Amino acid sequence: MTATAASLVPASSTDLPPVERRAAMPGGFRAGGLAAGIKASGRPDLAVIVATGGPAAAAAVFTPNAFAAAPVRLSKAHLSASSGDARGGFGWAEAIVSTSGSANAATGAAGEADQLEIARHLAAATGVEVGRTLHLSTGVIGTRLPLDRVAAGLDAIVPTLSGDHGALERAAIALRTTDSVTKIATTSVQLPSPDGTTVAVTVSGMAKGVGMIHPRMATMLSVVLTDAAASPETLWGLLRPAAARTWNQLSVDGDTSTNDTVFVLASGASGAAPVEPGSAAAARLGRAIEAIARDLARQQAADGEGASTLITASVTGARDDADARAVARAVVSSSLVKAAAHGRDPNWGRIAGAAGNARLADAAVLDAAGLPAAEAAVRAANPAAIDATTLRISIAGYLVFDGCAGGPVDFDRAAVRAAMEASELVIALDLGLGAGSGEAFGCDLTEAYVIENSEYTT
Amino acid sequence: MTATAASLVPASSTDLPPVERRAAMPGGFRAGGLAAGIKASGRPDLAVIVATGGPAAAAAVFTPNAFAAAPVRLSKAHLSASSGDARGGFGWAEAIVSTSGSANAATGAAGEADQLEIARHLAAATGVEVGRTLHLSTGVIGTRLPLDRVAAGLDAIVPTLSGDHGALERAAIALRTTDSVTKIATTSVQLPSPDGTTVAVTVSGMAKGVGMIHPRMATMLSVVLTDAAASPETLWGLLRPAAARTWNQLSVDGDTSTNDTVFVLASGASGAAPVEPGSAAAARLGRAIEAIARDLARQQAADGEGASTLITASVTGARDDADARAVARAVVSSSLVKAAAHGRDPNWGRIAGAAGNARLADAAVLDAAGLPAAEAAVRAANPAAIDATTLRISIAGYLVFDGCAGGPVDFDRAAVRAAMEASELVIALDLGLGAGSGEAFGCDLTEAYVIENSEYTT
Secondary structure, eight states: OOOOSGGGSOSTTTTSOOOBOSOOOOTTEEEEEEOOSOSTTOOOOEEEEEETTSOEEEEEEEOOOTTOOHHHHHHHHHHHHHHOOTTOOEEEESEEEEEEEEOOOSOHHHHHHHHHHHHHHHHHHHTOOGGGEEEEEEEETTOOOOHHHHHHHHHHHGGGOBSSHHHHHHHHHHTOSSOSSOEEEEEEEEEEOTTSSEEEEEEEEEEOOSSSOOOSSSOSSEEEEEOOOBOHHHHHHHHHHHHHHTGGGBOSSSOOOSSOEEEEEEOOTTOOOOBOTTSHHHHHHHHHHHHHHHHHHHHHHHTOTTOOOEEEEEEEEESSHHHHHHHHHHHHHOHHHHHHHHTTOOOHHHHHHHHTTTTOTTTTOBOTTSSBOHHHHHHHHSOOOOOTTTOEEEETTEEEEEGGGTEEOOOOHHHHHHHTTSSEEEEEEEOSSSSEEEEEEEEOOOHHHHHHHHSSOO | OOOOSGGGSOSTTTTSOOOBOSOOOOTTEEEEEEOOSOSTTOOOOEEEEEETTSOEEEEEEEOOOTTOOHHHHHHHHHHHHHHOOTTOOEEEESEEEEEEEEOOOSOHHHHHHHHHHHHHHHHHHHTOOGGGEEEEEEEETTOOOOHHHHHHHHHHHGGGOBSSHHHHHHHHHHHOSSOSSOEEEEEEEEEEOTTSSEEEEEEEEEEOOSSSOOOSSSOSSEEEEEOOOBOHHHHHHHHHHHHHHTGGGBOSSSOOOSSOEEEEEEOOTTOOOOBOTTSHHHHHHHHHHHHHHHHHHHHHHHTSTTOOOEEEEEEEEESSHHHHHHHHHHHHHOHHHHHHHHTTOOOHHHHHHHHTTTTOTTTTOBOTTSSBOHHHHHHHHSOOOOOTTTOEEEETTEEEEEGGGTEEOOOOHHHHHHHTTSSEEEEEEEOSSSSEEEEEEEEOOOHHHHHHHHSSOO
16 A cells, blocks of 8 residues: 555566567568559558468457458458367468458458458469468458459569568568558567477567557457467467457557457477467467567557557556456547647546546447446446545656545656656556556557548548 | 438437527526636636425436546435435435536545535525535546635525526536537427326426547436426436437547536426326427437537537447447447548448447457456347448448448549538448437547647646
8 A cells, every 4th residue: 555656567567578579580481571562652562471381370369340351251261160160269371461451341242252362362372272371451441452463462472482580571561551660579488399308489470550459359460470389279278368468458549440360370390399278388388479469569559540659557456457457448548548648748637537437438338228238237237446545546657646645646747747758658557456457558649640540541 | 222321311310309509497497607716717617506496306317437526426325315216316406506627526535525515505505405406517637626616606606596598598608618619408398287288398408518528327417407297216217218319329539527417307397297107298208308418419529629520320220229329339439430520531441340349349358368258248249230231331421332232332532522521420321130220429530639638737
């Protein structure tokens, strides 16, 4: 109850392995990227990644949007068919193709046929089975992909595929839409090898971010590659909790895309022994995947459309981790908190107001009699536990609200405003109720976001 | 399946009685408003309404925000004590006080004591019991109300209370914060009188809007007065479904306030017979209340912070009304749809994407294993039914997407952009799945919203 502002920062991220933001190709993969002419700008827009040693174990999470794009549906179908997992969460994959400039969402049966044609062309060009291809696409919703350009691009890209680091970077560059920077991260952990020693495995990831970023079960486009060995289902078991703590805690603008997808592929090329569920090695690989996911999510938040500040909400003292994540997510998703961050305004009242809405986001779903519908009732009965008399809030390291001491705290407004000029703003909340912690990532709301999104298709 | 764009507009609002936007004081009330000095600007900031014939039947809906403000909690307590309704939804009330300029939220025990002191002063000045007072407040979260100024204001306002129309308008003006216009609406319906004839009853409402507008169970500050007669519980039964179809379908910025409150007071002064639950008279009074609620919600949306366009999403052909409302609400809440509206960009892909997210708003609440938590599972199992192959979308009367005909429709982009220049933008979606309909109200996202909210407390 006497924690200082500094102690409000949670420990949840400190047990993750260190991450570097450079391209490091794990063993067992080749990649490439180029400009195929999908984007009018002439920027790179086509990426291919191939597993060199045959099908790799693959796990995925996808958007729950009812208008899931054609590439999402085809990827799910291929994963399902290869593993028997009806949810399409995991399976075997040998090639990934990413197109940028057109989302191939809400394009109907024609869009489905287009994506299948891309799968066939990719399969023919790389020599893999059609059913072992995975698909990503991003761009304007409702436009068709230019199949002739994609086909010519695939023919051009396949001979350039390489296992060197530059090839991975070219693929990451081609994943971008309006991203101002290429988002890439790598880490390495020691895992047991079959001969009883250990071996270093690499986990590398790439992502595209920018706008329509408010991932749910899923996340924005992202690919994580590792040369560790694991079954598809084991890999899926590592991906889901990592995504829950990282990508599902990311919000740029509250809009969940039709194309959100994360793929994790494990080639096994490191020579490490296959990780078994529940083992120490699985935990270590899981933390490595989470470290990459967290860093990419932070890169995505920092590069949100029009953003000038990364906002990290760190919540401690929650009843449980799920409550902490809900509160953190509510804070970074608030338009008013985001606008205040842009103005360097230490408006803690908006932070408290947003925190008080955690888990209530859809409680307005009422039945015909104006009473909460079934799901709203469940939610209303289980809001995040939060109490104004135990809550403490700090902004950029300065304590601004202390519920244990009556509430508002006198603070040096000019000093806090100055601290808010940094490229990352940490908003820390100690709920004072338990040991749960969690974090969420967002960005400020700026005039540039409005301008950028007022004129996109036209 | 062959509906034209025009037929996409639902009939849900056409059976409501017509509304006029003028102050019309129902019988049995006196009101007043003045500048008490709470706001630094010197604008009117204190309103009082008193029932002249003793306690009036009262019903209320409040914010579910965990940081519900002191006036919300005191009002609930008074309603509960007067009726025995533990939820604080209805009871008896004789005086309402509204302060503007300070929300009295997150102000701890001191803020609670302040609000009780205001109740005592109001009771003494008006001669009503403390427990028959209801309270509204709006403004900056975390600041204390200046009790001396409020007390002096109450002493000054009580002698001015009047039953004329101008007095009602003065109260509505004093309810405003940064509202650019006073929000008021009135309607009249014929109800049975005890002598077997009918009598005209008046239903008038006022509201404040602007920002932090995303009501859930509740709504923003609003007071509806009627001279109809009804028991508190009957009145509550009429208010809840009306609020579900109107205020709970309103979003300016996705932030739910700590102070949202609607009060409906019925004086019975018209001489109409008390309406009985389930009667035709109750239905007629309910539609009158809904007509006022709908019109005030539309005024609030049109006057959203920085807004230049009212956005109405009209959904027909849904599986049921709840689905229709969820889809409509998802559309008007989307930052990307709001920004596109600002740019007069007929970007139907964002509308489809937002519609596809209906009811998924918090599906990201995952448990520690990365699987959906209980409430998320309920929601995920029951998303709004929507199908790209039966969906039709029109923007400002122009059909832009027809899932029955393969999806995207060729349309005259320049003509649609010109039509989007109107002060109201109607986005109509026919889901093609059933007979459910509903609507939601929002506004465009503008640079002015960002600028206004970047500098508020400082």
